[in-house]
Amino acid sequence: MENYNSKYHNQLRTFRRILDEYSADAPLARFLPVFFRANRQMGSADRRNASRLIYNYFRLGKAVSSLPPDERLFVSEFLCNTDSSPFLAYFKPELAERITLPLDEKIKQVSETVSSFNLSDVFPFTRHLSKDIEVHQFLKSFFIQPDLFIRLHPGKEKLVKERLRNADLSFQELSPNSLALQNGTKLDQLFKEEMTPFEVQDLSSQETGLLFKPMAGDYWWDCCAASGGKSLLLFQQEANVRILASDLRENILDNLDKRFRNAGLTRFQKKVLDLTRNPAPFMHDYHFDGILLDAPCSGSGTWGRTPELISQFKPSRIDVFQRLQRSIASNVAPYLKEGKPLIYMTCSVFREENEENVEFIARELGFTIESQNVIKGYNRRADTMFAARLIKNGPVQH
Secondary structure: OOOHHHHHHHHHHHHHHHHHHOOOOOOHHHHHHHHHHOOOOOOHHHHHHHHHHHHHHHOOOOOOOOOOHHHHHHHHHHHHOOOOOHHHHHHOHHHHOOOOOOHHHHHHHHHHHOOOOOHHHOOOOHHHEOOOOOHHHHHHHHHOOOOEEEEEOOOOHHHHHHHHHHOOOOEEEEEOOEEEEOOOOOOHHHHOOOOOOEEEOOHHHHHHHHHOOOOOOOEEEEOOOOOOHHHHHHHHHOOOOEEEEEEOOHHHHHOHHHHHHHOOOOOEEEEEOOOOOOOHHHHOOOOEOEEEEEOOOOOHHHOOOOOHHHHHOOOHHHHHHHHHHHHHHHHHHHHEOOOOEEEEEEOOOEOOOOHHHHHHHHHHHOEEEEEEEEEOOOOOOOOOEEEEEEEEOOOOOO
């Protein structure tokens, strides 16, 4: 019979090894597969437990940083789990017996029993938050694992839902073509023999599309295209649209061909562009009916998925990102036709990257702000984003 005492001590030892070996210069999602390959004796259950413990540990952000790592882990296990934790029950039974309490009550208990715990220390950058973010709700969200969201290709809704049901995979239907699934759900095997009939895309990212409003025959520039999710969202709204997708990274653009054609998008071009520099030598006479600027940013609105980044982040980086975003906006604005929209987006929660940049674009680059808002994901197990629609002004009439 398995020695369960040994089992939980082994889990704790594995947690300590991961924490010691993790160099904090790469996301955990890249580090852990390397660690597991180097420790092939670990079974699938061991890997799941190790992943849960280390991710929960980092969900504390910078809170109770003076505590020993083991004690921080026990606090995080208590706050992050909602039903049971045999691991916690072994080491801290007094916490485990209260693990089903509502999160607010658990936070209150930790505040009363751990003198150094302060919820605001989890994310110690709240003075930079965009104005519409409810601070307490945002801070609590770090103890909740975000969901996996997929956007279904038109005409494939029935196929995907039936396949999920047949595999006994639960999902929540948010709209006819948008589903939420438990994070970590494996979908590759369900559709391995055919073109994937959906896109993995966060719910808030999907909702940025409400600002696009393309028209038939339009020519749009997705100027920081990355994996192309926003281009595909644009195409889903209006099939008769042409797209130029650009990015600094050639390897990223190489991956777009298969993804675009899989979704039926064939009218597109690609350019490798460094938009921190004037793109005039490469853009010639391009003029667009719309520009998508999904700007490189801190990613702070996605740290619920990558909580290890909270501990690594330095506030001085906010100004660096703001300057980068303003530089890119200044370099792409000349290629937009007058009266046409610039859609400015970030996955940041910092006002310097959001509202302050929108004000800069309007004031310095000749735009009118049509709308801007924080797309709140922290209260629905999704990322938090920011999106604004600005219209390029015409010449001043005298």
